[in-house]
Amino acid sequence: MPRLDDHFWSCSCAQGARHRGRPAARAGGLAAKVGAMITSSVAGPSLRAAHSAPHTDPALGPRSPGEGARGQGSGSGHATSWHHHLLQRSLVLFSVGVVLALVLNLLQVQRNVTLFPEEVIATIFSSAWWVPPCCGTAAAVVGLLYPCIDSHLGEPHKFKREWASVMRCVAVFVGINHASAKLDFANNVQLSLTLAALSLGLWWTFDRSRSGLGLGITIAFLATLITQLLVYNGVYQYTSPDFLYIRSWLPCIFFSGGVTVGNIGRQLAMGVPEKPHSD
Template sequence: MPPQTTHTHYPTTLSAPARALILFVIGFVISIIIDHLQKEHNITRYPASATLFDSASWLPISWGFSAMLVGTVYPALDSYFLKQKSSPQSRPSRQEWSSVLRCCGGFIGVNYATSKLPWTSSIQVSITLAFLAIGLWFLFDRTLHGFIVSAVFAIIGTMVVFFLVSRGFYSFTKADFFGVRSWLPCILHSSSICFGSIGRQLAHPLDTDGCVDTDKKNS
């Protein structure tokens, strides 16, 4: 009989530099969108000099590197903790790109709510955004290490922002928490969920079809 062709699936993944570049670009672009919303509604102010795409020149770059870091840490921790667990039920479910896009849309929606809705007090904003941040984690993550990474990122990010504000790189209007807005950690927590979901999806193996020729002899 003539050789028969069988189809075999070969799992492949994007290279680490490719994933890092994609995460950087996404963080870069999202930062411009978020900053535009905040500046349009007079939440943040920058010095007139050193602007990039109508934003502070350092902001998109720092968000790009932050997205690279968070988007790399999430799948790395997934792999580490999954090796410690023998139960297949402990494995996080595979997310489709539509779910990741909804997560990004939810993050941008949280920022839109912060800048657009007529809040009566900063406490009301902070409590509402805290619940929304937890909701994003519950809908698109649900892992303990994901929640901890997001919380750590929110704390460190808030400290970095406080340092930048104290050095005059930019400022918040109506600052109510050591020179920054009290809802800032909630925004950073949500951004970590967003970039972590993207990083997980990029790190997931892709299935490509390959063909292998096998000779089968008549019995």
């Protein structure tokens, strides 16, 4: 028969265990509730941010829903502005080429250096009708090519970038052309060497870029070759030719003219928006 003290001991132990188990259960339940609250508080903002976040592109960064349409609109506007500036520069360079052709050809005709057949003589400055448009087109091409080559080579031309310097360059070029018609030397070789030195001096004074020197030489070579073909086909002729069908100093005129028109094109290209890149 169990004793009375054993009965009291077992009851007190069982009750103590139950009392100890209840706080542990309550503590476990409270920890679970706290964990659920923390999880909901952390996950809630992230879910709301995921629903409200703009669409992103790893390469382009965040983009709002209306940003794509705005980007396309600004891109088309940028392209329109660039083409507008290109057209303006082309027209200005064409006009400059036409004026220089008329003035310089007048100097040559007055000195009886070039002779055009009577059937192609125009009334303006005694020049053939096709000379000004051809010179204007060549000036537009050269003037647009110079800043394009500078941009391609990554060497922007920064030497004497002001209109006063460009106007002085034009004046020196006209002086070189005038000297070719006015100066009298013992032979054409001396005249050619003198004009070559003046042309290199013009490049050194107003350009000093490798791209300008290379383009000037290339333009002089191509223009001289085209002129040789025109004279050979009887379009016009030079008096007293000494370099095949032309004068030996003509490449110097082409070189200095290329450098001059190139500086005008570079100056016109200042402040022009960059060419839009196609995606």
